[in-house]
Amino acid sequence: MGALCAVIAIISVAVPFAAGLALLGTVPTGLLAYRYRLRVLLAATVAAGVIAFLIAGLGGFMTVVHCVYIGGLTGVIKRRRKGTPTVIVSSLIAGLAFGAANVGALMVMTRLRHLIFEVMTSNVNGIATFLTRVHMQGTAGDLKRYFAVAVHYWQFLVLIYYCVGIMIVSLIGWWALSRLLERMRGIPDVHKLDAWAGSDSERxxxxxxxxxxxxxxxxxxxxxxxxxxxxxxxxxxxxxxxxxxxxxxxxxxxxxxxxxxxxxxxxxxxxxxxxxxxxxxxxxxxxxxxxxxxxxxxxxxxxxxxxxxxxxxxxxxxxxxxxxxxxxxxxxxxxxxxxxxxxxxxxxxxxxxxxxxxxxxxxxxxxxxxxxxxxxxxxxxxxxxxxxxxxxxxxxxxxxxxxxxxxxxxxxAGMVETAVAPARTGTVHHGSQAPVLELVGVGHEYGIGTPWAKTALRDVSFAVEQGDGVLIHGGNGSGKSTLAWIMAGLTVPTSGACLMDGQPTHEQVGAVALSFQAARLQLMRPRVDLEVASAAGFSPRDHDRVAAALGVVGLDPTLAKRRIDQLSGGQMRRVVLAGLLARSPRALILDEPLAGLDAASQRGLLRLLEDLRRERGLTVVVISHDFVGLEDLCPRTLHLHNGTLEPLESTSAAAGGMA
The missing domain is CATH 3.40.50.300 (P-loop containing nucleotide triphosphate hydrolases)
Structure with missing residues (x-):
């Protein structure tokens, strides 16, 4: 959250005419103040302030401070169920504090104060000269006289300026941000543990x-x-x-x-x-x-x-x-x-x-x-x-x-079982048609050109044909997930090429669908129908299409109005698949699709995918370190070890699995 606030502050400072974007930086800080203790907001402030100062200088740092003030004030007041009067009183106190701090600083830094006043005097003189030329000599004289009085009592001027300015900014921030926080009030933080309610001695x-x-x-x-x-x-x-x-x-x-x-x-x-x-x-x-x-x-x-x-x-x-x-x-x-x-x-x-x-x-x-x-x-x-x-x-x-x-x-009550990994199998030929996916000498290195560069893949070559089912098996750190992202076009390989119909997959993002390891991280909407419609690209008001998409993956249409966080792990994976399949992808890549599922959920998901592959000709690539039950879905097996494909005659002695 601190990094997000820092990025917004940097953009608002560095991009011309983008200062208004700084208001967005109040959102992450407001959420932190609304949901967590003050020390969490302070930690985010330090992180954001350091990042913004190193990249955008003092202007970026002060923007972060302003965002933290407005967001923190709104979040704390909203959490304590207070209202606008509290905002006004709090902003007056903050304005007096900021103003007093600036008065103290200007009294110490006399040369800076004189420079500021000289700049302001030059601006006022320029405005007065303009007014004189348009025959408004009286107004020009009044402007100079009042400005001279204000400079004489500059301490009070600074205090009034900060009090009024901070109050206006606080009210604007309260008006904009409190509505967002109000919407969050009804969303339970289900994994947050409440403080233990014992006495001080019992604690x-x-x-x-x-x-x-x-x-x-x-x-x-x-x-x-x-x-x-x-x-x-x-x-x-x-x-x-x-x-x-x-x-x-x-x-x-x-x-x-x-x-x-x-x-x-x-x-x-x-x-x-x-x-x-x-x-x-x-x-x-x-x-x-x-x-x-x-x-x-x-x-x-x-x-x-x-x-x-x-x-x-x-x-x-x-x-x-x-x-x-x-x-x-x-x-x-x-x-x-x-x-x-x-x-x-x-x-x-x-x-x-x-x-x-x-x-x-x-x-x-x-x-x-x-x-x-x-x-x-x-x-x-x-x-x-x-x-x-x-x-x-x-x-x-x-x-x-x-x-x-x-x-x-x-x-x-079925439990997940274990089995020996299958041997790698050769290419299954479906005719003379061109492959859906073709990897030619694919290699990938993270942090290339840096001291901490790490090679994830080396010279990976294979083809996936229409209706094929391929299991890419390997242990942790073997490069499976990197390979999945390259095949989906979300990562560009540092060497070689991943092609679909002869064109790089990264130029056709969306044609190959990817289901992540953690299904919950792929669900971005609060409700099932909104998620499916958003992923598939049609309106959530098209209830028939939503119901049809859920029906394809074996989910009851009545689940359409259910909140995502009320679904089980197996249901979340099916909702992800419903949105992806509704886009009619050329191929579907599933990264650890059975992780975290019980035996019954695994059997149901595999049966669903087998039916889709058999009846709709769906091309399926499964990336997994488990293999029990995947034989029918994936007749082909490729073994990935340390970023390279093992030879055809090689077999793996590792055991593991899901059922």
Whole structure:
């Protein structure tokens, strides 16, 4: 948010006649002040101010300050449910403060003050001369006399100027920004934990386990049904528990309640406070480690946020999670599996009494998955901590002492299985027609020409024909996602060419559809019908087309009016596909389409894609480190290793998979 504010400030300063754009910079700062504590706004201010000053100088810095003032004032007043009178009083106080600061500065910097007054005097004299020439000598004389009086009492002039100016700007900002914040009032921040409501003495008594749930339920604000249906359970110190269940069964909601969120009904009994992130409290490791890694060095990240004076054996912790000798490595150079293990080490540095691991192996290849499972399975034996492991994988659930199944019925309780990777298969020929996609010697290097340049792909060549189904398999860091973006035309390769009908794909963006790893990041509208219509390029008022698009991917048309955040993971992926397929793309690329889905959701999605490929001749390319169940959808398999395609006779011994 700070960077966004800085960019807007820089544009408003650097581009001629663009000063009015600075008002847009109040939006990110207003949102921060409305949703979070003041220290979050201060952190964003420092970040934005430094960026703007380095690029646009003092003008950019002052624009950021103005944006922070207006956005912060509006956000805080709106959060406290105050109105225009509060804005007027606050702006008067701010105007007096700014004015007094400027008066003090001008009294000290006398040469600057004289220079400013000389410039103003020259301007006034010029206006007076013009008035004299048009026979308005009396007005010209009055202008000079009043200006001389104002300069004599310049301190009061500056104070009045800042008070009036800041009040006007504050009211304009309030009028424009408060409407946006009002619209956000009804949008729940579902992943934000509320402050623990204990007394001051109880806050210091950290004790998250043993914990007992008695008929606990949870329903998000505005939802029509419970996200977590009634559950009663007990978790003891040092216990290893697996939590399983289909998408939408409430596994993540259960994690939030364990981490401190108050349930809608029922009781949660603990001996003390949750202590989220505190020593001896509760630690959470999430599915996407990038959101939890903050330090630039591995060793820095392990101790990030710990109280001063805390002694941690960083090398021992890194060795325990399989990161021996990587203490000095930059976190930006780590693979997905290594980042996940680093997040686990940082959590263990807090010596938590309760550790919650939420789908931590979903985005990791089989080698990294096995390494993480090895760490987690022996964790309770090496540390005095209770482990709650949320997972879809059968072998991970079996390593726990007991399993809590949130499934409603045995039909939904299917677990994800593992299998051996298929061997690479050769080209399937469909005739003499030209291929839909053709990659010729494609290579790509990030940061080319810089000291931190990194090669992602080398000399990749293959063709995809109409109606083909191709699985591109590889581990984390093998270059799969880079290859997907090149094939979709969103990235231009640094060498070679990716062609569709003989023309570069980056000149035909949209002809090849790409479904991202994280479906939620691809959904930009608040409601299903708005999202599908926006992605497909037609009006959301065309209800028949929206219903038809949803029907193609097996979704009930009644979901059209549902909010995106009320969908399960499988439904989100189908909504993404509905919008993409409604554009009638020449080919569809799916990047890790099965990640985070339970067994039933995986089977349903694969069955849908198989039908589309068979009945509509859809060309499908799947990028994945998993392969169970993909045999019918993708008869061809290509193995990507360290940015290159393995030879045809090579086979992979890695295991992994989704069902």
């Amino acid at each position: 210091g008594a950290v004790g998250p386990v043993p914990v007992r749930f008695d008929k606990v339920r949870f329903r998000y604000p505005g939802a029509r049904q419970d996200a977590l249906r009634e559950v009663s359970l007990e978790l003891h110190a040092g216990e290893h528990v697996a939590v399983t269940g289909p998408n939408g069964s409430g596994k993540t909601t259960l994690m939030l309640i364990l981490a401190g969120r108050e349930p809608t009904s029922g009781t949660v009994q603990r001996p003390g406070a949750v202590g989220l992130g505190k020593l001896g409290g509760t630690a959470v490791v999430l599915q996407h480690p990038e959101s939890q890694v903050l330090g630039t060095r591995v060793a820095d990240d392990v101790v990030w946020g710990l109280p001063p004076g805390t002694r941690i054996d960083v090398e021992r912790l890194l060795g325990e999670v399989g990161l021996d000798g990587l203490a000095e490595r930059e976190t930006g150079s780590l693979s997905g599996g290594e980042l996940q293990r680093l997040a686990l080490a940082a959590a263990m540095a807090r010596e938590p009494a309760l550790l919650i691991a939420d789908e931590v192996t979903t985005m990791v290849d089989q080698q990294g998955r096995e390494a993480l499972l090895g760490v987690l399975s022996g964790l309770t034996k090496r540390h005095r901590t209770a482990l709650v492991h949320i997972t879809h994988y059968n072998n991970e659930a079996e390593s726990a002492e007991r399993t809590i199944d949130l499934s409603d019925s045995p039909d939904n």
